[in-house]
């Protein structure tokens with residue numbers, strides 16, 4: 001079968017940025033090929049077509065020329081925007097949230113992750129239906145009339161809401177189980193360290209390096225969707241420490257995903273120390289750091305004791321001074337910085353020393 005060819009579409013409003021390269025990586029993670037991208041700078045989105053009509057026409061010509069069959073928009077689109085762009089171009093249209101949800105759906109392995117992804121999809125469908133409802137009611141007849149479309153919408157959204165109710169109850173079970181584990185850990189005096197950070201920075205590689213756990217590592221966004229915990233023993237302070245790998249963060253994360261992955265992200269909130277990992281080679285440290293801080297805040301973990309890891313130093317020439325210069329002023333918070341390579345192991349000793357010191361000082 002031919003690989004589906006995709007053109008990316010983004011409207012950048014004044015003072016805003018869109019990470020087209022990242023969107024391209026996400027789309028390609030699903031096995032599509034990105035053949036071009038169209039970017040329009042303007043003050044606001046066009047309500048009916050997201051980008052201006054001229055741009056959409058240009059997109060149509062480009063798609064013909066490049067044999068593309070799918071358009072992926074950077075921002076969330078309303079149902080009417082999708083319909084209008086589809087009508088003008090004759091191509092399928094999706095948005096970034098749908099792409100991320102699809103990646104999550106593809107990667108989910110455990111029952112819990114699958115339930116969380118399904119919940120996120122339900123939330124997304126509901127928000128789309130709400131949009132559709134508004135459009136229909138604008139078209140609708142006089143007071144008290146109920147168009148047939150509306151009835152179908154109501155039935156549809158009721159079915160989804162029932163499913164949401166069921167899925168939430170299922171997630172609650174996992175959440176309770178996690179709370180029990182947390183309690184037990186606390187009582188047994190085990191210290192827990194959660195490894196968090198942007199997607200694809202090397203969190204799982206670090207956890208594997210430290211614990212030897214066979215976690216899944218791959219050069220793709222969202223390789224990890226489930227938390228995995230391994231343990232290490234810190235001889236000098238005679239303590240067992242649990243290290244948990246977590247799902248990666250992303251900018252403008254679909255709100256549906258944070259809401260449904262709260263249970264998994266609870267591991268970060270419940271831990272004693274949070275290790276925030278960055279990829280020192282990233283050219284987007286600033287916006288990645290913003291995203292990380294926003295999500296940590298949303299899950300109530302921003303005030304946890306933390307260590308900031310800059311990973312992948314094997315890809316950079318130089319010494320610690322060079323590394324410091326590379327990251328200087330680029331991440332919002334930089335408590336207890338450590339530079340290391342999870343791949344080669346360089347600097348991992350220093351990292352463990354930092355953890356030991358922190359545990360001693362915090363006297364867990």
Ligand SMILES: Nc1nc2c(ncn2[C@@H]2O[C@H](COP(=O)(O)OP(=O)(O)OP(=O)(O)O)[C@@H](O)[C@H]2O)c(=O)[nH]1
Nearest residue numbers: 200201202203204205218219222223224248342343
């Ligand atoms: N050169 C180099 N590559 C690394 C290092 N650490 C991780 N990688 C590579 O970076 C990619 C992502 O690594 P993962 O450990 O899966 O990253 P992650 O943060 O767990 O990613 P998600 O689970 O997808 O959020 C893989 O190709 C790793 O081999 C490192 O220290 N140096």
Ligand SMILES: [Mg+2]
Nearest residue numbers: 203204223224
């Ligand atoms: Mg991972």
